[in-house]
Amino acid sequence: MKTYAKFTLLVVAIVGTLAWLAASGINESKTYYKTISELKQLPGGEATKRVRVTGDVVPGSIKRDGERVHFQIVEKGQPQILNVVYTGKDPLPDTFRDNAQAMADGKLQADGSFQASSIAAKCPSKYEAAPGGKPAAQPLNGAKPPSMS
Numbered sequence: 001m002k003t004y005a006k007f008t009l010l011v012v013a014i015v016g017t018l019a020w021l022a023a024s025g026i027n028e029s030k031t032y033y034k035t036i037s038e039l040k041q042l043p044g045g046e047a048t049k050r051v052r053v054t055g056d057v058v059p060g061s062i063k064r065d066g067e068r069v070h071f072q073i074v075e076k077g078q079p080q081i082l083n084v085v086y087t088g089k090d091p092l093p094d095t096f097r098d099n100a101q102a103m104a105d106g107k108l109q110a111d112g113s114f115q116a117s118s119i120a121a122k123c124p125s126k127y128e129a130a131p132g133g134k135p136a137a138q139p140l141n142g143a144k145p146p147s148m149s
Helices: 002-029 038-039
Strands: 032-035 053-055 063-065 068-074 082-088 103-109 114-121
Touching: 032 038, 038 053, 038 082, 068 103, 082 103
Parallel strands: 032 053, 082 114
Antiparallel strands: 053 068, 053 103, 063 068, 068 082, 103 114
């Protein structure tokens, strides 16, 4: 009986530890998507949580300061602008430019700026062929295209 109780206690401890690890992992990785206007209306406690916000990069607002990148995003049709500071270690995507749609993942700071830990520019699913576009006459690597006979 004593051995059975020890085994049961060990199983309960293992299952409890796994449940705690799963719950803490979910809490760390979940991110809510908010618009800029929703983000600015969040109460103090909610505003300090990790969120994801999307907007168009304001032309001329991208400024590099050492490892930091400062820029502003705005929602289409909305007057509110969000100042974003990116200090992540990953390089910014090539498509991150003026007027590009950017998605910032991070936390709102007390001064109203958004501290981003990751930036994604333009959802890859939005890439489409130009309407009525012709295929490239010559491959980008300079090789001759195969003949079509």
